[in-house]
Amino acid sequence: MADKRLLLIDGNSIAFKAFYALFQSVDRFTNHEGLHTSAIYGFNTMLDNILTAVQPTAALAAFDAGKVTFRTKLYDDYKGDRKKTPTELIEQFPYIKELLKDRGIKSYELANYEADDIIGTLSKQAEAAGYEVTIVTGDRDLTQLCSDHVTVSVSKTGVSEIDHYTADYVKEHLGITPKQIIDLKGLQGDTSDNYPGVTKVGPKTADKLIKQFGSIENLYDHIDEVTAKKLKEHLIEDHDQALLSKRLATIDCNAPVTIGLDELEYMGNQDEALIAFYKRMNFNKFLSQMNLQSEMPTIEYTMIDADHLNDVKLSGAVTLYLGMDGDNYHQAPFVGFVIGDGDHWYVSRDVELLKSAPLKDRLTDDQTPISVFDAKRAYVGLNRLGIKLNHVDFDMLLVSYLLNTNDNSNDLSKVASKHGYYGVKSDDDVYGKGAKRSIPEDDQTLFDHLASKALAISALKDKMFKELDEHDQTRLYQEIELPIAFVLARMEIQGITVNRDQLISMGSKLSERIAEYEQAIYNDAGQEFNIGSPKQLGEILFEKLHLPVIKRTKTGYSTSVDVLEKLAPEAPIVDNILKYRQLSKIASTYVDGLLKVIYPSDNKVHTRYLQTLTQTGRLSSVDPNLQNIPIRTDEGRQIRRAFVPSHPGWQIFSSDYSQIELRVLASISGDTNMQDEFNHNDDIHASTARRIFGLQSNDEVTPELRRQAKAVNFGIVYGISDFGLAKNTGISRKDAKQFIDKYFAEYPKVNEYMQNEVKFAHANGFVETITHRRRYLPDIHSRNFHQRSFAERTAMNSPIQGSAADIIKIAMINMESALAGMQAKMLLQIHDELVFEAPAEEIPVLEKLVPKVMDSAVKLQVPLRVASHHGPTWYDAK
DNA sequence: TTACTCACG
DNA sequence: ACGTACGTGAGTAAA
Numbered sequence: 001m002a003d004k005r006l007l008l009i010d011g012n013s014i015a016f017k018a019f020y021a022l023f024q025s026v027d028r029f030t031n032h033e034g035l036h037t038s039a040i041y042g043f044n045t046m047l048d049n050i051l052t053a054v055q056p057t058a059a060l061a062a063f064d065a066g067k068v069t070f071r072t073k074l075y076d077d078y079k080g081d082r083k084k085t086p087t088e089l090i091e092q093f094p095y096i097k098e099l100l101k102d103r104g105i106k107s108y109e110l111a112n113y114e115a116d117d118i119i120g121t122l123s124k125q126a127e128a129a130g131y132e133v134t135i136v137t138g139d140r141d142l143t144q145l146c147s148d149h150v151t152v153s154v155s156k157t158g159v160s161e162i163d164h165y166t167a168d169y170v171k172e173h174l175g176i177t178p179k180q181i182i183d184l185k186g187l188q189g190d191t192s193d194n195y196p197g198v199t200k201v202g203p204k205t206a207d208k209l210i211k212q213f214g215s216i217e218n219l220y221d222h223i224d225e226v227t228a229k230k231l232k233e234h235l236i237e238d239h240d241q242a243l244l245s246k247r248l249a250t251i252d253c254n255a256p257v258t259i260g261l262d263e264l265e266y267m268g269n270q271d272e273a274l275i276a277f278y279k280r281m282n283f284n285k286f287l288s289q290m291n292l293q294s295e296m297p298t299i300e301y302t303m304i305d306a307d308h309l310n311d312v313k314l315s316g317a318v319t320l321y322l323g324m325d326g327d328n329y330h331q332a333p334f335v336g337f338v339i340g341d342g343d344h345w346y347v348s349r350d351v352e353l354l355k356s357a358p359l360k361d362r363l364t365d366d367q368t369p370i371s372v373f374d375a376k377r378a379y380v381g382l383n384r385l386g387i388k389l390n391h392v393d394f395d396m397l398l399v400s401y402l403l404n405t406n407d408n409s410n411d412l413s414k415v416a417s418k419h420g421y422y423g424v425k426s427d428d429d430v431y432g433k434g435a436k437r438s439i440p441e442d443d444q445t446l447f448d449h450l451a452s453k454a455l456a457i458s459a460l461k462d463k464m465f466k467e468l469d470e471h472d473q474t475r476l477y478q479e480i481e482l483p484i485a486f487v488l489a490r491m492e493i494q495g496i497t498v499n500r501d502q503l504i505s506m507g508s509k510l511s512e513r514i515a516e517y518e519q520a521i522y523n524d525a526g527q528e529f530n531i532g533s534p535k536q537l538g539e540i541l542f543e544k545l546h547l548p549v550i551k552r553t554k555t556g557y558s559t560s561v562d563v564l565e566k567l568a569p570e571a572p573i574v575d576n577i578l579k580y581r582q583l584s585k586i587a588s589t590y591v592d593g594l595l596k597v598i599y600p601s602d603n604k605v606h607t608r609y610l611q612t613l614t615q616t617g618r619l620s621s622v623d624p625n626l627q628n629i630p631i632r633t634d635e636g637r638q639i640r641r642a643f644v645p646s647h648p649g650w651q652i653f654s655s656d657y658s659q660i661e662l663r664v665l666a667s668i669s670g671d672t673n674m675q676d677e678f679n680h681n682d683d684i685h686a687s688t689a690r691r692i693f694g695l696q697s698n699d700e701v702t703p704e705l706r707r708q709a710k711a712v713n714f715g716i717v718y719g720i721s722d723f724g725l726a727k728n729t730g731i732s733r734k735d736a737k738q739f740i741d742k743y744f745a746e747y748p749k750v751n752e753y754m755q756n757e758v759k760f761a762h763a764n765g766f767v768e769t770i771t772h773r774r775r776y777l778p779d780i781h782s783r784n785f786h787q788r789s790f791a792e793r794t795a796m797n798s799p800i801q802g803s804a805a806d807i808i809k810i811a812m813i814n815m816e817s818a819l820a821g822m823q824a825k826m827l828l829q830i831h832d833e834l835v836f837e838a839p840a841e842e843i844p845v846l847e848k849l850v851p852k853v854m855d856s857a858v859k860l861q862v863p864l865r866v867a868s869h870h871g872p873t874w875y876d877a878k
Numbered sequence: 879t880t881a882c883t884c885a886c887g
Numbered sequence: 888a889c890g891t892a893c894g895t896g897a898g899t900a901a902a
Contacts, residue, residue, distance in 0.1 A: 585884060
């Protein structure tokens, strides 16, 4: 590698390239101040790539100085056709220059000249001075500058794909010298720079002529050798234009540049400034790549063992981080822990130490406020050690989730960086990824990492609490989310008993039936194939059997249920496939899937409720998911027979809210028509049917009309569109539109509410529930119709779905105290339903108590209604 | 890992 | 003209 290497960057061109490469996601790239950052981000990606490749000793970024240049003086319309630069890009230019400065690269511009001319001039000077020069641009015209020591790197579609043009490369690929590129442009003109060239001469003719004559001047010297009559006429006619165009295309390599090569030294990253800049731009990816050594706090900690527990001093608030290797904290092996009070930190791999004084005392007393990351995880982990965690006051994960559901993650390092704290390495970096993942054997590596986590938790506590307060979410946190974490932990630990034998016998019956359908399908198809492969199935149905294609996916034919249902009348194979699908789903997901996660020790499944995942405030359930156990078909519903009480003679008891989302809507919209119907305890879907179909009050509502009205009510809750309603109900889009219009006329405040939510989202960037739970909707400002519409529907739906989630969480917290002194246990939450087990004699109590606790969770403008069922298995609780 | 499909509220 | 219902998790195929 040459020892003098100059990097010249065409600043404007790269900024444009970067901006348009990320144009689709322009609204996703904004920092906390609302500044668009896409071009800055793309520019920096390019810098990363090129700096690594070139390793320059000198560097400069050239920018255009303004609209007026010597070229506009030559030709008024030069670049006259250019569209206005979008404001989203214009606002980024000052920051791009700041970025360059922080990366140790000077920026330069020169009145009356374009960036090209600066680059051309300096590249010639540098070449003469013995530099290897690399020019980075998005503009292919700069390849005219190629020479033995000047390489032009042209970024293609994005900012990472780059073509490297050397003089040889130009000759080889274009068959001309770099110098001849301007002759080519002179003849063919340039539509983007808006100069004409010669009439009717495009790239092909120009290429031919230049290869034949070498240059424009030589072409006109030998104009009689041009045989094509029309072409010759045009050439003669446009002689001046050709020469002008060539001049416009020619980069001025003798521009009066006032900066010297000796001033271009590449300084490298200015770490401190660059880190600050990345933080301001929210460039977490780039931040994580920086050597954040300066940011990594050095933490003093004491390694402790059983003999030195008495030396442990902890006073006041305590921070705990309990390390476990894996997501499933019911069984993940312990890695170690760190505990401290801000003054002293103690670490060990031996979690058994936590069982002894003084550590256990701090964790279980009423006086010590504990800070953690993920209280539920800590609670379950400590519970495995026989320690009842008490009095958590700060759960960093939970607070972060409440502040913004969008930038949440289970990774402490990521959460910390979202809140401006960069002193924690990610688990992936420390432990490795995938198969290579392992807990470090080296004590210092492990303990430094654990301790850095604890330090982050304690460092961010005040700041995040303050933000919570600014969001008016302190009550949501203290009275709902934090308490429910422990309710959920206890439900998870309790688990629900699954009858393994029941599942196994269901499984073998299913296997037989699946095999029968399989044979029938092979017969109908005339061959064997993998029915479970959408690809193979598509080939059989649509190529071999020539069934009509209803819908396509991006990779092939769609074979989803709604497609197959349309095809069913056409061929018997389709019904068999539907049945086969249904049964294999039950067998694989529910029989085999559940069997895999039953704990042999207690014959139970212990799900984990993810409390910080959904965008709406709902819970989700994993390992296993107990929120999607079949119920809609009886064959699937049989699975519920395997869910049984943990004691003989006990019952499964279940209560669910009726139409909780519609009731929430009736209440928060203030629509008195809808409220009246709920207050009169009417059948809401029938009432809606009467209204939208214009029936008299004594007319009978047929089941079909009720079904349609119910679909409209669902649609309303989801943020309706005529298209969506039509698709989901099979009615025409026109009818759907009529129903919706009538609906809004009948329930005017509902319409008003929907519009207000969208307006609120536009004005504030988020929507909120009755408890101030927020959902941010950055796409509400998107220029992309699809994204924006989606955000608008979400703005309508989230407060409804989220408020319903709030309500059941409150009910669950109240339920625990209501059940005190009883044997009954709360086992499951399925969004609007709670499932319990209880001895038979407590069932009459539950039948009164549970609905009472549930319907009094909050006070709405309409009553909440709760229905209860019970039986010896979950199946029977219907 | 991604795409598809399908189970639930 | 655009082209979707809202929120999830898990199994399988195919890369």
